[in-house]
Amino acid sequence: MTKRIILAGGGHAHLAVLTDWAREPLPGAEKVLVTPARHTAYSGMVPGWMAGHYRMEDCLIDLAPLAEHAGARLVYDAVTRLDADWRLLTLASGDTLSFDLLSLATGGEADLSSLAVLGERLLPVKPVEQFLAGWTAIAESTGLLSLAVVGGGAAGVEIALAAARALRQRSASIALVCPHEGFLPGHHQRVRDKALGALGRSGVTLHFAQAAGAPGGLQLSDGSFLAADHVIAATGSRAPAWLAQSGLACTDAGYAAVGADLASTSHPAIMAAGDIVERIDRKLPRSGVHAVKAGPVLAANIRARLGGGGLREYQPRRRTLYLMSTGDRRAIASWGELCVAGSLVWWLKDRIDRGFVARHRRSPTASQGA
Ligand SMILES: Cc1cc2nc3c(=O)[nH]c(=O)nc-3n(C[C@H](O)[C@H](O)[C@H](O)COP(=O)(O)OP(=O)(O)OC[C@H]3O[C@@H](n4cnc5c(N)ncnc54)[C@H](O)[C@@H]3O)c2cc1C
Structure with a gap:
């Protein structure tokens, strides 16, 4: 049966x-x-796309040929x-x-409980497919821009750095907000130090605080108010x-x-x-x-x-290799206590990421012997 x-x-x-x-x-x-959706976004390349290193189609995997070759019926x-x-x-x-x-x-699902009041100013990183459209609109807008990224995990840090790269020609202010313990949790202090250096060089202002959405921006737990035209929520998922x-x-x-x-x-x-x-x-x-x-x-x-x-x-394995891009065709490698950063790490990340997408992009016939 x-x-x-x-x-x-x-x-x-x-x-x-x-x-x-x-x-x-x-x-x-x-x-x-x-x-x-027919396409699924490979999230590891999204910050590189924001920074201008990839085209959107470079980061997308078309599920239709994959499903066809797998003999699976697609239900959108x-x-x-x-x-x-x-x-x-x-x-x-x-x-x-x-x-x-x-x-x-x-x-x-994006956890937006404390930010929902921001309404249209709010752009969650999940679902990634919607984030791609939302970021395109921000990047194509004109005039002064203040942007805050909430969430200090790897995604939040990479996105803040990529945003700084993308908007470097404009008078944009970019802030990253997270509690102190929420800054790259689970990574070694050396990784955090390298990320702090990259944020500083990119002109991203770091606020170690809890953020709550408020009219016009973010109310921070240190009592200050951060005005923001757009708030990207990289607050983890639930x-x-x-x-x-x-x-x-x-x-x-x-x-x-x-x-x-x-x-x-x-x-x-x-x-x-x-x-x-x-x-x-x-x-x-x-x-x-x-x-x-x-x-x-x-x-x-x-x-x-x-x-x-x-x-x-x-x-x-006991240790997992994480590669975080810093927006400038450089990246930080984090493997337990080991940490290396630079353009060679970016080269490696780029090869791994492009290779992953390419493996899932072959036409049904081409992937037969994969
Ligand atoms: C910007 C960004 C950068 C990241 N970078 C990295 C990184 O460099 N390294 C790393 O390890 N992790 C990274 N992550 C985390 C990583 O993306 C996730 O951990 C990973 O995608 C989880 O895979 P998944 O298969 O559970 O879900 P996903 O890959 O998110 O796939 C879920 C799929 O299910 C679909 N879907 C959602 N709801 C429903 C529903 N109700 N019914 C049917 N389908 C549904 C979605 O459309 C989506 O295609 C990043 C995340 C983001 C947002």
Whole structure:
């Protein structure tokens, strides 16, 4: 009997699954990919695109040929509800889809709770596809410009530096706001020092404070007010609201609870990876690196669930290599306590990023032997 397997979301974690299906048929399966958009943006190249080093199309992966070669039916829609017990998805269009096996990788939602009052001045980095359009409008606007980036994680730092690069010919003031402990958390002090140097050289003003949206800008926890025409929210993501009512086991923070095998702890027919999950066996930061590396394990375990056999575990190495661009065709490499910066690191990052997109861009015929 044919089993229906649904991939919800066409982002980083699911690309490896589509590639796996393209390489080797999955007998007895009806494959479906639910995605709101045809293109998925490779987030690691977005700051480089803002800084003018890439064209927008360089950062986009077209899901249509990937799905076609994988033998998956594309449904352009978004999941709005999951009934885990009844194995039923409800989509934004009102359609429903039942499934035998579901893989969730819809990423997280932008956490805008303290900034929502900013209305049209606010530009969240997620969904990335909307951010691309929002940033294009800012970059093409004219006149004086004050821009604040809220969030001191790698994405916030890279975006502030890229914005400074992009707007360097204009009278623009650029600020980065985050609490002291929120500045590149999880990275070594040497990485933070290099990032501080890059921010200083680029003219980005750093405010170590909590920010709350206010009319015309940001009210900071140190009592000062930061006027801003535009505020980019890189405040991290939170679990999608529809997970809470799904019946799926979720962590206290609302993420899908999975083990090392990426299977839901409550519903074995549901697997998940990327920013939507929280591991119950160990703490892993939410990052594209882990989403991408979990992909092949997810692909193998989907096969195992359908065809029998044991599940593999995603066990990342103790240290993860992060490469952060600084807007000037240079980058900072962070690997545990090791930190190197410069144009050679950018060259490496550029090669890795372009290579990743190129691997997922081949035409169906070309990728046959990949
Ligand atoms: C600007 C920026 C730069 C970044 N740079 C880096 C970096 O250099 N290194 C790094 O490790 N991490 C980086 N990250 C983090 C990284 O992008 C995420 O951790 C990663 O994308 C998570 O992958 P994912 O598969 O969980 O989700 P995503 O890649 O976000 O994909 C989710 C997909 O699901 C779709 N979707 C969303 N909601 C629904 C729904 N309801 N139904 C169906 N589909 C849905 C979306 O359209 C999207 O295509 C960056 C993030 C940003 C915003």
